[in-house]
Amino acid sequence: MMEKIYLDHASAMPIDPRVLKFAEQYLKGRYGNPSSLHSAGLEAKRTIEDARKKVAELINAEKETCIIFTGGATESNNLAIKGTALRNMGKGKKVTASAIEHISVLNPMKELQKSGFELSLIPVDSTGVDRCRRFRKTQGDADQRYHCNLNNVRKQRNRDNRTY
Numbered sequence: 001m002m003e004k005i006y007l008d009h010a011s012a013m014p015i016d017p018r019v020l021k022f023a024e025q026y027l028k029g030r031y032g033n034p035s036s037l038h039s040a041g042l043e044a045k046r047t048i049e050d051a052r053k054k055v056a057e058l059i060n061a062e063k064e065t066c067i068i069f070t071g072g073a074t075e076s077n078n079l080a081i082k083g084t085a086l087r088n089m090g091k092g093k094k095v096t097a098s099a100i101e102h103i104s105v106l107n108p109m110k111e112l113q114k115s116g117f118e119l120s121l122i123p124v125d126s127t128g129v130d131r132c133r134r135f136r137k138t139q140g141d142a143d144q145r146y147h148c149n150l151n152n153v154r155k156q157r158n159r160d161n162r163t164y
């Protein structure tokens with residue numbers, strides 16, 4: 001039988017066994033609402049804040065508060081796109097994205113358009129090169145904001161020499 005090779009780890013991948021082992025204890029028994037004041041809630045809060053600190057260190061974030069945990073990519077994309085656009089609307093209301101973005105990017109962009117933003121969708125050729133060229137042309141316009149998913153992130157080594 002032909003061996004299958006899964007090439008879509010950018011969209012779904014198996015959980016690292018170390019992460020599963022750590023998370024399992026909270027999913028099974030040590031659960032608590034981090035906004036609650038009882039001991040289970042306080043423990044959950046401590047664990048989340050510890051994770052936030054570790055992620056911030058890992059990516060050299062400016063502040064721990066820059067790290068926002070979400071339930072998935074759709075929630076993250078909505079938060080990033082609408083949050084950035086609305087926060088900066090005083091500077092301009094032009095937003096740009098590539099025409100082939102995931103629906104979780106295109107939908108919040110279209111919602112911004114409905115509420116008065118000017119949306120440009122950059123078409124692509126079969127190589128994706130055109131997208132970069134067209135984007136470069138728009139960079140002179142301070143109003144423009146761009147969103148593009150980084151699906152093929154280069155592997156990097158951190159201080160502990162671990163690969164991510």
Ligand SMILES: Cc1ncc(COP(=O)(O)O)c(C=O)c1O
Binds near residue numbers: 075
């Ligand atoms: C590139 C990309 N962005 C966003 C999503 C949405 O992810 P989620 O299901 O975590 O909301 C997916 C899911 O397939 C995806 O492949």
